[in-house]
Amino acid sequence: MTQDVRLTVDTAALAHNVGVLRERAGSALVMVVVKANAYGHGAVESARAFAAAGVDWLGVADLDEALELRRAGITTPVLAWLHAPGETFEQAARHDVTPAVSDLAQLEAAAAAGVRAVHLCVDTGLSRNGAVESEWPALFDRAAELRDVLPVEGLMSHLSNTSPEEDGLQLASFFRASAALGERGIEPPLRHLAASAAALHYEGSHGTMVRFGLAAYGLSPFPDRTSADLGLRPALTMTAPVTSTKRVPAGEGVSYGYLFRPERDTTIAVVPVGYSDGIDRAASDRASVTIGQRTYRVRGRIAMNALVIDVGDDPVEVGDEVVVFGDPALGRQGADDWARASGSITWDVVASLSARLPRSTA
């Protein structure tokens, strides 16, 4: 990238977060979710760091993501839970990837492919993938028949995080699924439905494994609790140099649509990141960045490849390093600040970051 936009992942922070989360998980095993390019952090390097930190499992959405990890030589158990129609699971079998199956067709295909084991995915109320309760008898009966060729290693579901009451209903449904499997002589050692929020909020949701996504990257899943409150360290820092500055007289329009017209003469600095890099245009004129220890407001519309900040009369120069976001404990804007600015969520801020941006580890 000629403009020197950079994403730096602090692997020591990833390891630190795993340590904190393992403690919070108690006796449950720890899966770290590395789907969506490891939440924008870079799949292979992040997965390597998590594996080195001793996580028990890695989780991905689809088999392509799982195979990328295997091709990179990562040998940690990997679970993948979203599959294309007609998936044969042959690659999963060949590369020792564990599929979570949501229906009979997937179960049959996994058995035919000779995968080592499956997790059964049940829909306990999210209304996404997973077998709904009326489908459990047929799925579980068949899983029992196939038990000798295809062990059921896990039972999984996913929470909607709507309210403690709604999560409680899902948990009750999950226990029913577990009991229904038990009646058929299947006792999966791995029972998991909690992601970051439930795992950190409610020990009763732990089952025998928890799946940490956002929190493993050091980001808080709660709007009212910071990373530091949770003892976590945000691992990702996005930086870019100032590429130009210019003096703008009071009243002059700045960027598309002239969303911003300064009230007094000021200096604006151009930062070469925009929505093609995954920076949400909805944060236009709201988000902030830092240069050194000073915070500057993004002004006007965020464009495809650039945004503009108002640096007032400060001596900001071409080449100065702009921290778009990083660890708030170091005085930077956080990914959560960007989420608030764009009216989105922290997951979206990091997962949207373009895969073509150079990532390095520190």
Ligand SMILES: Cc1ncc(COP(=O)(O)O)c(C=O)c1O
């Ligand atoms: C099935 C599943 N488990 C776990 C996670 C991790 O969620 P979080 O990032 O909230 O920890 C996700 C992410 O969306 C998911 O889809």
